[in-house]
Amino acid sequence: MSVVTAATDRSICSPLPVLGKDVTVPLVTGGEVTYAALDYAASAPALQRVWDDVAAYAPYYGSVHRGAGYLSQLSTDLFENSRKAVAEFLGCRAGDQVIFTRSTTDSLNLLAAAVPADCQVFVYETEHHASLLPWRDARVTYLNAPRTPAQAVEALERALAGRDPHGPALVCVTGASNVTGELWPVKELAAAAHAHGARIVLDAAQLAPHHPVDIDELDVDWVAFSGHKLYAPFGSGVLAGRADWLQDAEPYLAGGGASRKVARRTDGGVDVEWHSTAARHEAGSPNVIGVYSIASACKALTEAGFDRLVGREQQLVTRVREGLAEVPQVKVLSLFGDDAPRVGVISFVVEGWNSSHFAAALSAEYGIGVRDGLFCAHPLVRTLLGSDPQDPGECGAPEAEPGERSLNAIRVSFGAGTPDEHIERFVRAVKELVSEGAQWKYRTEDGRCVPDRGTAQV
Helix, strand or coil: CCCCCCCCCCCCCCCCCCEEEEEEEEEECEEEEEEEEEECCCCCEHHHHHHHHHHHHHCCCCCCCHHHHHHHHHHHHHHHHHHHHHHHCCCCCCEEEEEEEHHHHHHHHHHHHHHHCEEEEECCCCCCCHHCCCCCCCCEECCCCCCCHHHHHHHHHHHHCCCCCCCCCCEECEEEEECCECCHHHHHHHHHHCCCEEEEEEEECCCCCCCCCCCCHCCEEEEEHHHHHHHCCCCCEEECCCCCCHHCCCCCCCCCCEEEEEEEEECEEEEEEEEHHHHHHHCCCCCHHHHHHHHHHHHHHHHHHHHHHHHHHHHHHHHHHHHHCCCCCEEEEECCCCCEEEECEEEEEEECCCCCHHHHHHHHHCCEEEEECCCCCCEEEECCCCCCCCCCCCCCCCCCCCCCCCCCCEEEECCCCCCHHHHHHHEEEEEEHHCCCCCCCCEEEEEEEEEECCCCCC
C-alpha cells in the first residue's frame, strides 16, 4: 500500500530564513534566550523572502479588477499571476480553478456551500474541525479512525459501496494529520472514491508546507490549504480544483466582483448574471497582499528545492522521535504506528504531567513555543488518548490543575525555517523537565497554565 511518501533527496540544506529567527524572549528563571518557534502546525513563521516581496510591492498597491490607473492594472496583474503561480505549485489540470479564500476553513466551507443538495459526504473522525464540520447541509457519514492506511482505504470502500450509486458523493480527507503528522494514503483514497462515483477534496493545510502536492498526480478533485501554514501571513487561503460544482453553485458571497451584470426588472426586482470564473466566489475587494504572499511562498519553496527541504525535515523528525523515545514517561500519539511516514508534526503526553503545565514550562523556562490542547481535532485526540468522548477538556483550556493528568496533549511542530538548535533545545528540555521537574511554580489563569510570578522558585 503506497502513501504520500517523503522525497528521496536527502542532500543537506540550510533552514530557510524566516521572520523572528533572532527574536529573544525573557525566561522566568532570569535572562533571555532566542525564541524557539516549534508551533508551525498552528502558524508557520513567514519566510523572509515573502516579507521582502510584499514590502517591495507595497508602494505600488492599488485596487484589483476595478481601476484604469497604472497601479490598479499592476495590482490586477500581480493578483492574476499569483493565481497562475499557485496553479503551477499545485499541478492543476486544464480547466481547474484556483479560488482565493481566507483560510482552509473558508475554502472547505465554500465547497460545502457548493455541493449538490442531495450530496452524501464521507469524512473520517480523525479530521481537523475545518474538514469535519462544514458539511451541515449534506448527508454526512463519519468514518471511525483507521489504524493503518490500508484500513482507511477499506473503510472508505465499504462505506461508498453502501451508498446510493445515483446521487453525488464527496470524500473529505487530510493529507497529513495536524495531530500526529502521519501521511494519509491520498492517491489510494482518491482511486476508491472515483471507482464508486464519488469525488474527493484534500485538506492539504498540513501537507502543502511540508511536501509537494500535485492535484493531477494524486488525482484529487479539490485541494484546500492556508497561507499562514505555508510561511505566508494570515488571512489568505486557496481552494483549487474542478470548476463544475463551483460554477453551478450560488456565489459564496454576493456582491461586487462576483456579479457580471446586474439590471433592474420592471417588477422592481433585480436580475443578476454571475461570473463563471473563480471571481464568482471572490466577491468584494480581494486580499491582494495575502494572495501575493501565498504565491511568493510557493515560488520560494519550489526554488529552494522542495525535495531537499523534505529531506532536512525528515532528519529533524528522526531527531525528535529518537529523543522522545529515550524518555520512558513520554508517549507519542500515533494512528498508523512508529514506521508510518510523517511530516514535522508530533504530539505526545507525559506521564504525571498536565499537558498545559508541561507546555507552559517549556515556554517560561526554555523559551520554546509549542501547542497544548486538542488541536481542533477533538474526536481524534480523544481516540488517541483512549478517553471517553464525553470526558471533559477542550482546546486551550485544560480543566486539570498543574501536575494533574489532563485530557489534552502537547504538540511540537517544525519545518523549513527550523534551526537544528531549536530541536536540540526541545529534546534537552523534555528530558530535564521529566527528570528534574519544573524550576518554577505554575497556576491556572483564565484557562491557561502560567508561571506564578508571586512565588519563589521551587
